[in-house]
Amino acid sequence: MTSFSCPAPLPAxxxxxxxxxxxxxxxxxxxxxxxxxxxxxxxxxxxxxxATLEISGLRLAFTTDTFVxxxxxxxxxxxxxxxxxxxINDLAVGGAQPLFLSVAFLLEEGFPLADLRRITQSMAxxxxxxxxxxxxxxxxxxxxxxxxxxxxxxxGIGTVPAGLHLSAANARQGDAVILSGPIGDxxxxxxxxxxxxxxxxxxxxxxxxxxxLTDAILGVTTEVRVMRDPTRGGVASALNEIAAQSHxxxxxxxxxxxxHDAVRGACELFGLxxxxxxxxxxxxxxxxxxxxxxxxxxMRAHPLAREAAVIGQVTGGEPGxxxxxxxxxxxxxxxxxxxxxxxRIC
Amino acid sequence: MTSFSCPAPLPAxxxxxxxxxxxxxxxxxxxxxxxxxxxxxxxxxxxxxxATLEISGLRLAFTTDTFVxxxxxxxxxxxxxxxxxxxINDLAVGGAQPLFLSVAFLLEEGFPLADLRRITQSMAxxxxxxxxxxxxxxxxxxxxxxxxxxxxxxxGIGTVPAGLHLSAANARQGDAVILSGPIGDxxxxxxxxxxxxxxxxxxxxxxxxxxxLTDAILGVTTEVRVMRDPTRGGVASALNEIAAQSHxxxxxxxxxxxxHDAVRGACELFGLxxxxxxxxxxxxxxxxxxxxxxxxxxMRAHPLAREAAVIGQVTGGEPGxxxxxxxxxxxxxxxxxxxxxxxRIC
Numbered sequence: 001m002t003s004f005s006c007p008a009p010l011p012a013x014x015x016x017x018x019x020x021x022x023x024x025x026x027x028x029x030x031x032x033x034x035x036x037x038x039x040x041x042x043x044x045x046x047x048x049x050x051a052t053l054e055i056s057g058l059r060l061a062f063t064t065d066t067f068v069x070x071x072x073x074x075x076x077x078x079x080x081x082x083x084x085x086x087x088i089n090d091l092a093v094g095g096a097q098p099l100f101l102s103v104a105f106l107l108e109e110g111f112p113l114a115d116l117r118r119i120t121q122s123m124a125x126x127x128x129x130x131x132x133x134x135x136x137x138x139x140x141x142x143x144x145x146x147x148x149x150x151x152x153x154x155x156g157i158g159t160v161p162a163g164l165h166l167s168a169a170n171a172r173q174g175d176a177v178i179l180s181g182p183i184g185d186x187x188x189x190x191x192x193x194x195x196x197x198x199x200x201x202x203x204x205x206x207x208x209x210x211x212x213l214t215d216a217i218l219g220v221t222t223e224v225r226v227m228r229d230p231t232r233g234g235v236a237s238a239l240n241e242i243a244a245q246s247h248x249x250x251x252x253x254x255x256x257x258x259x260h261d262a263v264r265g266a267c268e269l270f271g272l273x274x275x276x277x278x279x280x281x282x283x284x285x286x287x288x289x290x291x292x293x294x295x296x297x298x299m300r301a302h303p304l305a306r307e308a309a310v311i312g313q314v315t316g317g318e319p320g321x322x323x324x325x326x327x328x329x330x331x332x333x334x335x336x337x338x339x340x341x342x343x344r345i346c
Numbered sequence: 347m348t349s350f351s352c353p354a355p356l357p358a359x360x361x362x363x364x365x366x367x368x369x370x371x372x373x374x375x376x377x378x379x380x381x382x383x384x385x386x387x388x389x390x391x392x393x394x395x396x397a398t399l400e401i402s403g404l405r406l407a408f409t410t411d412t413f414v415x416x417x418x419x420x421x422x423x424x425x426x427x428x429x430x431x432x433x434i435n436d437l438a439v440g441g442a443q444p445l446f447l448s449v450a451f452l453l454e455e456g457f458p459l460a461d462l463r464r465i466t467q468s469m470a471x472x473x474x475x476x477x478x479x480x481x482x483x484x485x486x487x488x489x490x491x492x493x494x495x496x497x498x499x500x501x502g503i504g505t506v507p508a509g510l511h512l513s514a515a516n517a518r519q520g521d522a523v524i525l526s527g528p529i530g531d532x533x534x535x536x537x538x539x540x541x542x543x544x545x546x547x548x549x550x551x552x553x554x555x556x557x558x559l560t561d562a563i564l565g566v567t568t569e570v571r572v573m574r575d576p577t578r579g580g581v582a583s584a585l586n587e588i589a590a591q592s593h594x595x596x597x598x599x600x601x602x603x604x605x606h607d608a609v610r611g612a613c614e615l616f617g618l619x620x621x622x623x624x625x626x627x628x629x630x631x632x633x634x635x636x637x638x639x640x641x642x643x644x645m646r647a648h649p650l651a652r653e654a655a656v657i658g659q660v661t662g663g664e665p666g667x668x669x670x671x672x673x674x675x676x677x678x679x680x681x682x683x684x685x686x687x688x689x690r691i692c
Contacts, residue, residue, distance in 0.1 A: 016457040021487030030485060034463050038470040039449075043481040051481035053446055055505060058404050064448035064501055066486045100399055102410035103385075104499050106452070111362040117380050124384040135389040135397035139376060140412045140497075141367030142690065148492035153450050153484075155410055155501035159401060344488065 019339025023232030026338055047245065048168060049228065050094040052160055059160040061096035063087060066153040070344040072119065074193045076185075076205030079152055080122035082280060085209045086231065086346060087154040088130055092211035093227040093283065095166045095218060096158030101127060103154055104138040108147030119150065130209040132156070163222065170225035171246035175314040176292035180213065180283040180305035181206075182258040183235055187277035188266045190345045197269075201262045208281030213302050217285055220294045226286040229279070231346050233337065236275040238284050239322045240336045249317025252334070254326045256311040275324075276337055278345045286314060365685025369578030372684055393591065394513060395574065396440040398506055405506040407442035409433060412499040416690040418465065420539045422531075422551030425498055426468035428626060431555045432577065432692060433500040434476055438557035439573040439629065441512045441564060442504030447473060449500055450484040454493030465496065476555040478502070509568065516571035517592035521660040522638035526559065526629040526651040527552075528604040529581055533623035534612045536691045543615075547608045554627030559648045563631055566640045572632040575625070577692050579683065582621040584630050585668045586682045595663025598680070600672045602657040621670075622683055624691045632660060 019026040036045060043051045050063035065086050072079040084101065091098040103123065107116070127134050189205040191197075214227055226246075230238040235257070243250045259267075259274045267274050281304060287295050292310050299308035317323070322334040365372040382391060389397045396409035411432050418425040430447065437444040449469065453462070473480050535551040537543075560573055572592075576584040581603070589596045605613075605620045613620050627650060633641050638656050645654035663669070668680040 014459045016453045016455055016459060016462065016487055018455050018487050018489065021453065021485055027485060034459070034466050035483065035485075038463075038466040039473075039480045039483075040470070041479045041481050043479065044483065051446070051448075053481060053503075055406070055445065055503075056404055058402055060401070060503075062446060062448060062503060063482055064450045064499070065484045066450045066452050066499060068452070068486050068488055099401065100397070100408060102397075102408060102501050104410045104412045104501075106412050106414070106497060107362045107367065109362055109364050113360040113362060113380070116362065117384075120380050120384040124386070127385075133387045133389065134385045135387050135399060136409055137381065137385075137390065138411045138499075139367055139373060139381075140414050141362055141364050142414055142494060142497075143364065145491065146494035148488060151452060151486075151488075151497075153410065153412060153499040153501075155448050155450075155499075157399075157401075157406075157408060157503065 018343045022340030023237050024337045024339055048094060049090040052094060059162065061091045061094045061158040061160050063090040064153065064155040065090060066151060067346060068151050068344050069190060069346055070148065071193055072150055074205055075189045075202055077207040078119055078122050079150060080119035081126040082207050082346065083152040083154045084123050084126035085207050085280060087156040088132060088209045088211055089229040091156050091158040092214040093229050094160065095164045096160045098132045098156055098158040098211050100157045101132055101134045101154050102136045103134055103152065106147060106151040107139065107141045108149050109141055109144045111149045166224060166227055168226050168242045168245040171242050171248050171286045171314045173248060173314055173316045174289045175225055175286050176289050176310045177250060177252060177312040178285045178287060178292060178296060178308060179235065179257060179311045180299055181307040182260050183279055183282060184259055184263040184267065184274035184277035186280040187342050187345050188263045191270065191342055192266060199262045199266060203262050206279055206281035208304055210281065210283055210304065213283060213299065213304050216298045216302050217295055220298045221287065221291045223291060224285060224287050228284045230282055230284055231278050231280060232340060234276040234278055235284060236334045237336060242286065243322050244320040247319040249315040249319065250312060250322045251315050252312030252324045254324050256309050258307050272341050275334060276341050280346065364689045368686030369583055370683045370685055394440060395436040398440060405508065407437045407440045407504040407506050409436040410499065410501040411436060412497060413692060414497050414690050415536060415692055416494065417539055418496055420551055421535045421548055423553040424465055424468050425496060426465035427472040428553050428692065429498040429500045430469050430472035431553050431626060433502040434478060434555045434557055435575040437502050437504040438560040439575050440506065441510045442506045444478045444502055444504040444557050446503045447478055447480045447500050448482045449480055449498065452493060452497040453485065453487045454495050455487055455490045457495045512570060512572055514572050514588045514591040517588050517594050517632045517660045519594060519660055519662045520635045521571055521632050522635050522656045523596060523598060523658040523660065524631045524633060524638060524642060524654060525581065525603060525657045526645055527653040528606050529625055529628060530605055530609040530613065530620035530623035532626040533688050533691050534609045537616065537688055538612060545608050545612060549608050552625055552627035554650055556627065556629055556650065559629060559645065559650050562644045562648050563641055566644045567633065567637040569637060570631060570633050574630045576628055576630055577624050577626060578686060580622040580624055581630060582680045583682060588632065589668050590666040593665040595661040595665065596658060596668045597661050598658030598670050600670050602655050604653050618687050621680060622687050626692065
């Protein structure tokens with residue numbers, strides 16, 4: 001008897017690559033080839049940054065993220081505040097009100113307790129400041145050489161208002177693409193710290209909780225199609241995901257995208273494209289064209305989005321294709337990278 | 347100006363030890379000295395295996411656990427099914443109906459994709475069998491040497507019936523201590539696999555989902571005081587936590603505790619005490635003395651608790667103290683170990 005139901009096993013030589021954790025093409029491949037065929041949940045298959053669940057009529061958002069950033073302390077934050085803000089943001093971009101977080105520490109034997117204390121306090125301060133509660137946790141310790149100091153998983157629960165349905169599959173021709181501010185600060189802050197590079201004007205991570213900004217946007221219109229925080233893989237990867245899931249084209253304008261001079265300089269030095277560099281306090285919103293002006297105005301009134309701007313639009317072009325009109329008037333394809341330019345940035 | 351509000355910083359030489367992840371005395375110290383002072387949530391301070399939250403009148407249980415077991419495949423299970431059952435059980439012992447899980451993979455570069463596929467399928471099968479849905483996830487990859495193949499965090503949500511309030515702080519003098527079956531199978535299955543030891547009768551992990559068993563118990567009486575799954579640190583650590591939090595004494599009878607011969611033999615060989623060896627499909631329940639007979643009867647009707655028995659009682663003895671009457675008629679103190687006898691077993 002022959003069974004056709006099992007996928008052909010991968011050759012034994014195939015192993016996990018750093019790029020499988022990049023949020024880029026290899027991560028998408030892992031989802032498609034391994035996770036989605038096994039985990040058959042229709043909620044998971046939506047591939048949003050958070051699951052939206054319904055329990056006894058209550059709509060909940062639920063999301064998980066592990067933070068492996070190296071170094072753990074960096075200009076503008078640390079792995080603790082990042083772990084709190086990152087999960088809050090994954091809830092917020094689904095339109096949810098973040099409420100509760102779990103925290104799971106994975107510690108390597110020999111990690112300084114003073115650093116653990118500092119990181120823990122940073123998490124507590126970040127959660128307090130954002131009005132969310134850390135309510136449950138776990139600690140595991142692995143032998144020296146089986147970890148890298150500290151990794152932190154945070155998982156979050158929030159409530160989603162009735163009637164709100166944001167999705168990366170919702171973008172439509174004519175929609176405006178809005179970006180909340182300058183890009184690449186987080187990735188470059190990490191990289192310069194890691195490499196011991198002194199920049200003329202130091203770059204700080206933009207790490208921040210975005211739920212009051214998403215509130216402000218939803219206060220203008222609940223017709224928002226998609227919100228995403230462009231972390232791993234940067235703005236380019238976020239837009240590629242949206243274009244692919246919505247089966248639309250997206251065109252962005254290079255001149256509309258703000259990059260701090262120091263970030264641009266560091267990117268040139270390291271041969272990086274800021275469009276692919278991680279952010280931790282930025283937001284991409286896709287809204288109906290008619291609502292764009294009002295949304296940008298509301299965003300600019302928020303301290304985390306003073307430089308919000310329309311950076312492009314959703315088109316009837318080739319589905320899944322993101323293109324950019326450059327400062328020189330040419331057009332180039334903004335593709336999904338196979339891996340990440342910078343591993344271990346979040 | 348002198349401030350008295352900051353705890354004295356730990357000396358820089360103090361570092362994380364393997365025992366800090368054991369579930370024993372060092373883990374308790376970490377909670378008391380670092381986590382609880384920073385995370386001021388009253389829910390966390392209850393130190394249950396799960397947080398019970400109330401959102402718009404709905405009672406939810408919420409729990410997180412990271413699995414670092416080595417080796418990842420072992421007799422009776424693997425890290426994938428263990429990660430699903432472990433989090434289901436932490437919900438179930440709070441009296442919750444487990445509903446949804448998140449999964450976060452932390453992969454080391456070079457981990458075989460075929461193993462990842464097998465583990466993923468095992469998680470999917472375990473979740474399907476238990477009737478819970480894996481609805482959201484995350485994947486991170488770290489460089490070779492910064493991890494150990496695969497670590498998995500699962501975080502779970504369940505619903506808690508109105509009026510049910512289980513807590514490790516609820517045990518009272520006169521209550522019965524019930525154990526669901528033979529102890530030590532999981533830890534010894536891991537250890538013999540790790541050491542390449544051949545036993546005459548091989549020991550399999552007891553890894554299983556306990557929520558139908560907890561349902562059966564709660565079907566007899568909702569006056570159950572505490573339920574715990576004695577994992578890290580074994581039955582001894584679970585009883586110590588309950589005795590400490592309830593400010594009661596607990597006396598158990600060695601002769602009432604079943605240990606498989608092969609487990610006993612391996613424990614003697616390695617110098618381990620089965621009371622401290624991890625289980626992954628066992629349950630300790632503390633119930634009013636008058637309900638004990640009915641609860642044991644209902645448990646024995648369940649396939650996972652055929653050998654359930656009353657193993658001891660809650661006394662008015664020294665608060666926090668667990669003692670055991672041995673087979674020889676003597677009494678010994680069953681203390682909290684500083685660390686774990688066996689690291690990386692869950």
